[in-house]
Amino acid sequence: MRGCMDKETQAPSNRFIVTVIGQDRVGIVARISAVMMEYGMNIVDISQTIMQDLFTMIMLAQATSRDFKLASFQAAMDQAARELGVEAKVMHEDAFRYMHRI
């Protein structure tokens, strides 16, 4: 598996896992993608499925902007999720790598 730390700075990478879970409805992907675009988040990978009757979208996204503000992006995602009646969560990819891979 590729290293997830920047070799020079030892800082975490700029890739995040975005999960959206909730009742399926029209416009979830469109609305969430719009927020991603607004904050310059490039969608590297996306998967979408229905798990236990719930719409589940998982995206691996990379921040492309030099002055990317994680907290503002999270706030905008929360706002979009509230309007859609779903739950959205943005977590750095290392959280998953550390937990599930040795």
Next chain:
Amino acid sequence: MLIEPNEIIETVRMVKMDHLDIRTITMGISLRDCADPDMAAFNGKVYDKITSRAKDLVRIARELQDLYGIPIVNQRVSVTPIAIAAEACRGDDYVSIAKTLDAAAKAVGVNLIGGYGALVHKGATPGDTRLIESIPEALAVTDRVCSSVNVATTRAGINMDAVALMGRIVKATALRTADRDGLGCSKLVVFANAPEDNPFMAGAFHGVGEGDCVINVGVSGPGVVNAAIRELRDPDFTQISETIKKTAFKITRMGELVGREAARRLGVGFGILDLSLAPTPEIGDSVAAILEAMGLERCGTHGTTAALALLNDAVKKGGAMASSSVGGLSGAFIPVSEDAGMIAAVEAGALSLEKLEAMTCVCSVGLDMIAVPGDTSASTISAIIADEMAIGVINKKTTAVRIIPAPGKKVGDTVEIGGLFGRAPVMAVGAYSSEAFIRRGGRIPAPIQSLTN
């Protein structure tokens, strides 16, 4: 995607549904270089050192909380036991030091600061005694200061003079904070074999074998373990143990990630990771609920000690596999007031002080956040402490007593401690006196380390 979708959902669920959190990032700060014969100068040095070392602690914890999407509930500071740091001070206004610690904690925004204590397992210096005598006042006039006193170790035995003194100090602390149901006692821990790198309050202090400044992380997750066990269909104990181990492994990895990154950003060394199942009053985020998930009708009934032994051991095994920096207490906590399941078990009459004592033989810490009637004598409290210290010393483990003789309360009443500390139903203590036993004084010798039967 390198990580499977079901793994991603599992992690998100742990955080969102099962209350997985980093319970505390605790910065340990040595105050040994602050020693000064002048009390005011000492206080100044202490304030400056804490506020300079920990000035970015809260900000960085918030950054990491956003980055990894996992709540980091508390930021705290632990310091060298004040009895050691302040030994050289002339004058006995130790309360002024507690006020300094309180002010420094407020200045950097940490919610608790630990280390207003002494290590007296073999004997006490005049400074140790002065500090211990000042604890009731110190805890009454400060908001965030926590105190711990180590009165026993497996190598030294039990200092019964200190045990007798601590019974009186606990009682005095309760009376001094009687207007708040004896709140002061929730910030006072009496230890055997106290760990020097424990990040959890109220017992955290920065040990004398530690470096100048270090980051220790406490990670918790009884809710996650509870949910994982409840998902199993009619498991046997091997499967339960395996599930706890795997869950503990995952939680510990998350803690290690946060701890190392916090230490890197703060520019200090990473100390240890303490995986302790520390319950919160949230429903399901309960150690009692885990024990009940194994098939006990109520926590406290027969079988509870065995269930807890399995849980504690499996947590340690999973944690030790996940990180080479496991330290602190690492195990399961059973604080009554902070665990909705424990409170319910006491109120249902299923869980007694005697059963809790037995449970402390097989889990980390000890009699924790227990309320007893306000008229409980100092010698009875000392005797409860002595029993708990004996369990720790003989079993070569940490044990502790954090007990609240709630002024004016009797069995059946509830003590509302509030905030992080929850509420504690008042439990019955033995009716017979231990007065002559406690008055005897001296030391219970260190136990033999062979002929183990």
